Amino acid sequence: MLSLTTIDVSFNQLEGPLPNMKAFEDAPKEAIGHNKGLCGNNTGLDCPIQPSNEGNKNKLPILIAIILPTLGFMLLVLFTVTIFFYLYKRYRNVTVRSQETRENPFTIWSYDGKMVYERIIETLEDFDSKHVVGVGGHGTVYKAELSSEFFAVKKIHAPEDGEMQNLKSFENEIRALTEIRHQNIVKLYGFCSHSRHSFLVYEFLSGGSLRDILNQTEQAVEFDWKRRVMVVKSIAKALSYMHHDCSQPIIHRDLSSSNVLFDSEWVAHVSDFGTARLFGVLTLEIIMGKHPGDLLISIHDMKDISLAEIPDQRLPPPVVQIAEQVELLVEVAFSCVHKSPHSRPSMRDVTLDLSVEKRTANRNRIST
Known part of the structure; x- marks a missing residue:
């Protein structure tokens, strides 16, 4: 117009x-x-x-230019904060796990058994013989260092010609030690059952075995009467716990000087629960410093035995108070190797006898 x-x-x-x-x-x-x-x-x-619509049209790009960068910035901040908290939580979990692993490397056993298996194989260089610290009937023991801490790894011998005894020993030991918590029983950290290698991982006890100590004169002398009495009492407590205080009684069946291990403070620990000797025999071995052998024959033949012939001759005679305790140990040991199993005391009775400063009344077969 x-x-x-x-x-x-x-x-x-x-x-x-x-x-x-x-x-x-x-x-x-x-x-x-x-x-x-x-x-x-x-x-x-x-x-x-x-x-003016014209003005509104002019303002719209301005609003868009302001809102979009602001919204983008807010989304970026939100994304950054989310990523930060995610990474922080993950880092914290890794840190906690790392700390637990440093304190006890086998904490990770519960969530990554493959990792532990591979670490042990790597540390022991595929079970190289230079890491061996002991060999038994059912397995070889290696010393492994993980996270600046030492552990004992018992590798079970591979069965031969269908022999299943080693596998049975492996299963028995796991079943026994997973139910046991006692200061005088070796601690089991974990185990691995694999077609290539089967092994158990224990705390490493640096003091060696009772057999090794008794076979070395210098250490046997250091293993004085007071320590020997304490070791017998400790073993008795451990066995009493297994026989009477577990939900189901556990019988060791292979208790020997090779299976009693010491830490650096001379605290005794019972180990190797794979198979199944008389506790009295071990006590006499500790007192005599050697296996009682011929002495057992004399006991069973009802012959008189002189106490002066029993104590380890490498040690000086014990003082009066310790001498009474040593004599009590011998008497308890004799009762434990009685021909008739029904005449032997229970481990609970043995523990009670050893906990009091008195001797048993049955001494008619022992002459001083």
């Missing part, structure tokens, strides 16, 4: 601002009169300021 020159919109009930065109600007009042509320141009009425 740019070519429009004249206009007459009177009597039409129109309202609002007149268009900004020459025809409306030059129109006489009669041409725009009698309307409801026209304004602007030559009507004499000023129009209220109306928001």
